[in-house]
Amino acid sequence: MKVTQHVHQLPVTTPTLYPATTTNVYVVTNGNSAVLIDAGYEHEVAHQAVIEYLANIGSPNVEAILLTHYHRDHSPGTKFFTAHFDCPVYAHPAEVAFIEREIAPVRIEHTLLDGDVVSVGGMELHVLHAPGHTHGCLNFWLPEDKVLFTADNIVGEGTTWIGPPDGDLRAYLHTLQRLKKYPASWIAPGHGQMIGNVQEKIDFFIGRRLEREAQIFELVSERALTVDELVQAVYRDTVHPSVIWVAERTIQGHLLKLVGDGRVSKTEGARYLEKK
Template sequence: MQESRYVHRLTVSSPTLLPATTTNVYVITHHGEAIIIDAGYEQEDSTKEIISYIESMGQPQVKAIILTHYHRDHSPGAKALSDHFQCPIWAHAQEVENIHREISPYKVEKALTEGDRIEIGGVPIFVLHTPGHTKGHISLWMEEEKILFVGDNAAGEGSVWIGPPDGDLTHYLQSLQRLKSFHAERLAPGHGHMIHDPDACIDFLITRRLERESQILKLLQSSPLSVSQLVDLIYRDQIHPSVRWAAERTIEGHIMKLLNERRVQIASADRTPKYALSSSLTT
């Protein structure tokens, strides 16, 4: 689907988290050149679909496949695409090791860093390091069309999970505030439809995280609780069992942030730790 003068969005089937069932693969093309942003899961039908779509555009020269982050609903498809288009795979320096695990024996040929400029037929695209979902997560800013490609910083429906092993909620909230400062007209997320009111979407994501944080602190006023107990109280059987792990990691991400801020402390360090309000908040 063509979303703008230069941007095309392909939705490919992916084993991602409900309610999403697909991953967005973006193709930016101009004057016979193209880049692919994210590559989806490694499955033959999806690869054929992407290749067929790009070739129907006049077979532009694909300069690179850029991966926003390493998760397997975004990165392994790069192997077959790199083979077909004979193009390199690029990603942020802090994401390279994890991506190599997902695409082995293929390698990231260029490690991107904050501020790198990529030109597609003369149209500049800038690399933004936006950690939070993962340590080396990147977004891409296409100023000419005021589009931010945000990977899993936002979704066309709902929100994204932020938590261990490499998610950081403090960094995520900082990245969201930074993305808002670009005054984009559209967000191109890793899952779901294009977002046409970026400020409202980002404000929603920030507010949702802060409300969840307040909810956790309120629950801990009564007694120490484990992450699993917090999930039971917060979600109350409203989540599908297949994504409970993501809910637990998200709550754990909140707890890690609150521990770092010394607003919460470990109440018992058994095999299943429990957490309580820090003494400074209860006195």
């Protein structure tokens, strides 16, 4: 679906986390040139849907695939698309080894750093190193259409999980504050529909993290608790057993930040307590 003058959003079926059921592949076009942002999973029906869509909009020349991060709902489809379009794959250096594990035998031909610019038919697509969800996560800024491509740092429905080994909560909050500085009219998220209330949405994500941090800090200020005890106290019966690991890593991510901030200490028996 065409969502702005130069941006097309294609939700494709992937093995992602509830409430999402699809991952967005974006086509950024200008004249006869195009790039893909993310590639989804190895799913033949999804691949064909992207191919048919591109044919319907005039078969622009796909010059590169830009991967935001390595997770299996964003990168493995690269194997099909690089062969089909005969184009290179770009990613952040910190993601290369992880991505190449997902897309083998395809290799990353070019790496992207913060401040780089990818040309799409002469139109500038700006590269943002946006760590938080993963250490080498990339976001993109298209000033021509005032669109921020936020990958999983900001999603259209629900929130995203930030925790070890990939996530860093302090880096994530810094990334969100940075994204607020762009005069964006739209957020193009990794999952879900385009987001128009840009500043409100970013503030919501920041507020949700700080609210959870305050909740965890209040609990450990009362008595020493393990990660499992905190998961039960914070999430109780609200998390399905199949994704309880997400809750555990989220709690771990908050604890790592609180320990790093000098507000919480880890005691014997892997318990956490307010640092007096």
